[in-house]
Amino acid sequence: MSTGNNDFSHLKEEIISSERVFDGKVIKVDHSKVGLPDGGSADREIVYHKGAVALVAVEGEEMFFVRQYRVATDDFLLEIPAGKIEVGEAPDETAVKELKEEIGGVSEKLRKIYGFYVSPGFSNEYVHLYEAENMVIDEQSLDEDEFLDIVKIKLSDLTTRLEDGAFQDAKTVIAVQYVIAKFNL
Template sequence: MTNNESFEHLREKVMNSKEIFNGKIIKVTHDDVLLPNGNVSKREVVHHNGAVAIIAVHEEHLYFVRQYRTPTGEVILEIPAGKVEENEAPDETAKKELKEEIGAVSSDIRKLYEFYTAPGFASELIHLYIAEDIRLEDQALENDEFLDIVKIPLSSLKENLEKGYFRDAKTIIAVQYILSNL
């Protein structure tokens, strides 16, 4: 079953879309939509090019980055990730972000899943990859990135998850994936 087969009776049709904001990372629109029952409703939509997230495994450890996130006001422990640039393939973004954030390259990187972060109001689709057989080199951070590299033994992941050390959804999905495939 696919997400688009035989579900036409659930689709909404965008009748009018007004751009409210267009920034470096997101665009926001107010949309008037025609509902399946013929009524009209309003939607606020955050448009995003998507992102990649990478499960980086090396010598029985998983690699994370610790960085401050302004929207949460917290320092968050996350798997390496980054925004897919316009006209950039997610596979290329994954390789680029792995090198930028933890200074790693991999001859064995593959896509696992795609998932929406908040489909009720945002179009952001995350492409989750796993990189094994990584080779560590130097980080290549962008000028506005400040983060620490953290490596956690695979044997400690469950305990760290249960203690609530991971508060980021993509990271929790990644850790659950690793725990279910150990």
């Protein structure tokens, strides 16, 4: 049913009770009981995350990526530079820091392109996607627990690489599609 008036309150679920079942460094997990719009109830498992930034980094005719092993997927993923937002840190600050850490990039201006939820069915993780404008490459400054390779891909190869499945995570697929559209590739 569409109301046509932007009043979606008939869809809202209300948290009745909630229990924290995990309280980690990166995420927190609650098991909650919610009241449904029809008066019934349901269980929800909710992952709380501080959010992250991701960066479109293009220099000349190449786009920068990082390849790193991800334990959760047991795979070596090709991703755009990214990182989680630390407590007390604004997304803009995190973006500047992560660009430098992961690829050694320094940008005259970081422009926010989009923001999106990663998996809103169970998590509040929100990614702020930035574009590094007028970027120059300096030295990487990786965190002590960070191991990755810098990978540069020609802009002219992005469509083929996307279609071939080279990019497996949502933030990277979104970023590559943005670059393909921006440069009319």
